Amino acid sequence: MNYQAPPPPEKSNVMTIVAVAAIVASIAANLFLLYQVNGLKDESAHSREVLQGEIDTLKENSTAMTAAQRKHMDELKDDLDARSRQLSAQAMQAKKEAVSYADEKSKVLESAQEKANQQIGQVSSAVSEVSKKADTANAKIADVNNDVGAVKTDLTATKTNLDQTKSDLNANIAALKKVQGDLGGTNSMVATNAHELEELKKLGVRNIVEFTLKKQKDMQKIANVSLKLDKADFKKNKFSLTVLADDKTWEKKDRNTNEPLQFYVAKSLYEIVVNSVSKDEKTITGYLSSPKYEATR
Numbered sequence: 338m339n340y341q342a343p344p345p346p347e348k349s350n351v352m353t354i355v356a357v358a359a360i361v362a363s364i365a366a367n368l369f370l371l372y373q374v375n376g377l378k379d380e381s382a383h384s385r386e387v388l389q390g391e392i393d394t395l396k397e398n399s400t401a402m403t404a405a406q407r408k409h410m411d412e413l414k415d416d417l418d419a420r421s422r423q424l425s426a427q428a429m430q431a432k433k434e435a436v437s438y439a440d441e442k443s444k445v446l447e448s449a450q451e452k453a454n455q456q457i458g459q460v461s462s463a464v465s466e467v468s469k470k471a472d473t474a475n476a477k478i479a480d481v482n483n484d485v486g487a488v489k490t491d492l493t494a495t496k497t498n499l500d501q502t503k504s505d506l507n508a509n510i511a512a513l514k515k516v517q518g519d520l521g522g523t524n525s526m527v528a529t530n531a532h533e534l535e536e537l538k539k540l541g542v543r544n545i546v547e548f549t550l551k552k553q554k555d556m557q558k559i560a561n562v563s564l565k566l567d568k569a570d571f572k573k574n575k576f577s578l579t580v581l582a583d584d585k586t587w588e589k590k591d592r593n594t595n596e597p598l599q600f601y602v603a604k605s606l607y608e609i610v611v612n613s614v615s616k617d618e619k620t621i622t623g624y625l626s627s628p629k630y631e632a633t634r
Contacts, residue, residue: 518597518608519589525597525626527610534612534624546625552618556581559625562607569618576614576621582607597626605631 516527528534538545548559556563562582567590569576574594580587583602589609592598598609611623 518599520599529595544627549622551620569614571614571616571618
């Protein structure tokens with residue numbers, strides 16, 4: 338038996354229409370979307386072309402800028418290399434000069450140090466020598482101090498002796514006779530014997546030269562004068578003399594013993610004193626008195 342499907346209900350047709358409409362709307366929407374997508378693709382392609390152009394332009398500009406920068410960098414590098422070489426050369430020269438200067442100063446310092454060491458050695462030696470001399474001087478000072486004590490003792494004794502000597506000398510001077518000379522204007526101290534003659538010498542006022550004069554024809558030299566005994570009288574203690582001095586001649590006739598016979602030699606007063614006449618009347622003894630310092634001619 339044949340079975341036939343029952344006719345669809347009316348509601349199903351509506352749903353179909355709706356479904357178809359939805360499908361059509363979906364297709365239309367899809368087509369619209371596709372159109373928009375294609376438009377976007379075209380616009381994107383155009384944008385891509387524009388962007389690519391700009392990128393190419395940028396690339397070209399970047400390439401040109403990079404080349405200029407590279408050239409500038411190369412120039413800077415060359416300049417830097419040149420400056421580096423110059424600075425290196427200057428540094429080498431400065432180092433060389435510094436080393437030379439340091440060597441020179443080192444030699445100067447070594448020389449100065451050597452001299453200083455020598456001077457220090459000399460000073461040390463001198464100090465050592467001075468120290469030794471100081472020790473010796475101290476020892477000598479100690480000896481001198483001891484000697485000073487002894488000298489003080491001796492000085493006291495000497496002073497006592499000197500006082501005694503002065504007292505004796507004053508007594509001896511008082512004992513010497515003052516006699517007027519034959520020139521009449523001067524009194525002289527006269528020694529009449531050997532003791533008084535020694536005291537007269539001790540005074541140290543005049544030069545005293547003792548003599549013994551013989552009776553003879555020729556003149557006899559006594560110091561810087563010449564004498565000749567012409568006559569002698571033992572009993573009367575008289576005598577006669579001829580005196581030659583300073584190219585001048587004086588005759589002293591009939592003079593007494595212990596009488597000063599005076600004459601001038603170059604403005605200086607000389608004196609002859611005869612103390613005794615021998616018994617045979619052939620000799621006389623006495624002394625010649627002259628000043629310590631001759632007067633100016």
